[in-house]
Amino acid sequence: xxxxxxxxxxxxxxxxxxxxxxxxxxxxxxxxxxxxxxxxxxxxxxxxxxxxxxxxxxxxxxxxxxxxxxxxxxxxxxxxxxxxxxxxxxxxxxxxxxxxxxxxxxxxxxxxxxxxxxxxxxxxxxxxxxxxxxxxxxxxxxxxxxxxxxxxxxxxxxxxxxxxxxxxxxxxxxxxxxxxxxxxxxxxxxxxxxxxxxxxxxxxxxxxxxxxxxxxxxxxxxxxxxxxxxxxxxxxxxxxxxxxxxxxxxxxxxxxxxxxxxxxxxxxxxxxxxxxxxxxxxxxxxxxxxxxxxxxxxxxxxxxxxxxxxxxxxxxxxxxxxxxxxxxxxxxxxxxxxxxxxxxxxxxxxxxxxxxxxxxxxxxxxxxxxxxxxxxxxxxxxxxxxxxxxxxxxxxxxxxxxxxxxxxxxxxxxxxxxxxxxxxxxxxxxxxx
Numbered sequence: 001x002x003x004x005x006x007x008x009x010x011x012x013x014x015x016x017x018x019x020x021x022x023x024x025x026x027x028x029x030x031x032x033x034x035x036x037x038x039x040x041x042x043x044x045x046x047x048x049x050x051x052x053x054x055x056x057x058x059x060x061x062x063x064x065x066x067x068x069x070x071x072x073x074x075x076x077x078x079x080x081x082x083x084x085x086x087x088x089x090x091x092x093x094x095x096x097x098x099x100x101x102x103x104x105x106x107x108x109x110x111x112x113x114x115x116x117x118x119x120x121x122x123x124x125x126x127x128x129x130x131x132x133x134x135x136x137x138x139x140x141x142x143x144x145x146x147x148x149x150x151x152x153x154x155x156x157x158x159x160x161x162x163x164x165x166x167x168x169x170x171x172x173x174x175x176x177x178x179x180x181x182x183x184x185x186x187x188x189x190x191x192x193x194x195x196x197x198x199x200x201x202x203x204x205x206x207x208x209x210x211x212x213x214x215x216x217x218x219x220x221x222x223x224x225x226x227x228x229x230x231x232x233x234x235x236x237x238x239x240x241x242x243x244x245x246x247x248x249x250x251x252x253x254x255x256x257x258x259x260x261x262x263x264x265x266x267x268x269x270x271x272x273x274x275x276x277x278x279x280x281x282x283x284x285x286x287x288x289x290x291x292x293x294x295x296x297x298x299x300x301x302x303x304x305x306x307x308x309x310x311x312x313x314x315x316x317x318x319x320x321x322x323x324x325x326x327x328x329x330x331x332x333x334x335x336x337x338x339x340x341x342x343x344x345x346x347x348x349x350x351x352x353x354x355x356x357x358x359x360x361x362x363x364x365x366x367x368x369x370x371x372x373x374x375x376x377x378x379x380x381x382x383x384x385x386x387x388x389x390x391x392x393x394x395x396x397x398x399x400x401x402x403x404x405x406x407x408x409x410x411x412x413x414x415x416x417x418x419x420x421x422x423x424x425x426x427x428x429x430x431x432x433x
Contacts, residue, residue, distance in 0.1 A: 006047060007031050007060075015061060015135070016190065016217030020383040022064065023368065025355035030063035062136050065212065069109045070154045071116075071161075074207070074393070076257035077236050078113060081203060082121030084234055084260075088202055089127060098128040101201040101228060103189055104209055105132035108143025108182070109152055112174055114205065115181040116164050125181060131196055133187040140184050146174040189221055200230040207259070208238035211386040215379075222248040226263070235261045239393040240386035240402075242417050252417065328358045335367050344371050362392035369401060378405055394421070 007027060011017040019027060031043065038056065040046040050056050072078055085098055092098075098118075102111040111132035118128050134140050149171040153161055165172035187194045189209065210221045222245060229235045237245055237259050242252065250261040331354045338347035351368050354361070369384035385402040388395050403418035 004028055004031055004043065010050065011061070011064060012214065014057065016213045017064070018212060018214040018383060020380045022212065022387065023352065023355050025352045026360065027064055029356055030060060034060050034063055058137065062138060069106045070152045071109045072113050072155065072157070073110070074239070074257065074259060075155070075157070076255070077259055078117035080255050080258040080260055081114065081236070082117050085118055085123060085128065085203070086121055089123070097126060098203070099201045100128060100130045100203045100205070101133070101196055102130060102205045103133040103196070104206070105134045105143060105184065107139045108132065108146065108184070109148070110205060110207070111182045112178055115178045116160055125177060128181065130182045132182055132184045133194070133196055135186065135188050137186060140186060143184055146179055147171055189224055190217070197224060197228060200233065201228055202230055202233045203236065204229045204233065205236045207236060208240070208390050210244065211238065211240050211383070211390055218244060219248070226250065229263070231263050233262065237261065238390060239421070240389035242414065328354065332363060335364065339367060339371065344374055347371055360391060362388040362395050362398065365391065366395060366398045369398065373401070373405070381405060
């Protein structure tokens with residue numbers, strides 16, 4: 001147990017954060033940064049400041065959950081939104097404008113992308129309104145300011161910048177016609193008094209939030225999102241969250257890479273799915289380490305000197321070495337070698353060392369997932385795989401391993417969704433099995 005377990009407990013109580021979803025090292029690094037920023041002599045002094053200051057509590061939360069966002073992230077979802085919005089307006093026949101919610105909205109890239117996508121789909125300004133909510137006052141301040149640097153414009157298609165932005169120091173400023181369609185407010189998804197929670201929306205965007213929560217907080221969050229989404233509405237989520245939502249009474253709309261769900265028409269026996277594994281058809285995924293070495297019918301003698309040998313050839317390829325250099329690249333190599341030598345404790349320590357010294361990387365969370373599986377901790381493994389997919393949505397090995405875990409738990413639909421995503425990634429990159 002880390003000596004800073006009190007900070008882990010604080011974050012879990014305050015926002016439902018599951019430490020396994022981000023790793024202890026990231027929280028410890030955030031505590032050190034805030035301690036230094038506040039000029040506290042040690043962690044004990046900082047703890048007293050944290051208990052006494054709501055401003056410092058918010059600062060620590062923001063230091064732990066660093067927003068990773070840019071305009072038109074997951075572009076297929078915005079194309080889908082435009083088509084669905086057009087159809088929905090035809091059904092309403094002028095009765096009212098569309099209501100869209102973005103939560104958490106971070107620094108504003110997502111809600112502004114929603115507004116731009118709807119303009120691109122041919123909607124008029126009076127036909128929709130976007131409400132954007134975030135727990136971070138600092139993020140909301142930046143969103144309202146509406147000026148963005150090059151990091152907010154990623155990917156090959158940036159034509160929207162010419163249509164909806166003007167040059168402004170030190171980057172590009174959102175045009176007024178886009179700004180006026182988005183309203184920002186502070187709030188927490190789990191707060192029952194949240195104003196936006198009192199009504200339902202045609203479209204709700206809540207992406208890459210619930211992967212940070214423990215199981216109970218995920219349930220509460222999904223319950224809130226279901227209430228905020230009209231019975232005939234659509235909820236857009238993150239690529240790693242589909243299997244979670246499928247077990248909460250919502251179903252995919254079936255549009256690839258849109259990560260869009262709607263309410264099921266038929267009831268779902270959720271408890272049966274969560275607790276009673278089904279007899280599954282064969283799934284074309286790499287067997288998970290826990291299935292290979294900890295299956296109920298396996299021999300009690302385990303041959304595990306190289307538990308990751310079958311995956312070593314592809315795991316490192318998930319993040320090209322050109323993306324990292326120096327110590328970071330050496331640490332990634334070290335993690336892989338230690339794991340393949342069966343030195344799980346040393347490999348995990350190397351992962352923690354990486355996260356303390358460098359920005360989070362998908363391969364590190366992938367290896368932590370594998371290490372957790374070999375250790376028999378499937379829930380922790382799922383959390384790490386989802387974190388890897390948050391950072392790299394098409395990480396092929398994380399997709400395969402998470403699919404295997406879901407299949408072992410009886411979540412056939414969730415497993416197949418992940419398999420299909422992995423297959424689409426292979427086809428998109430021009431590779432063949």
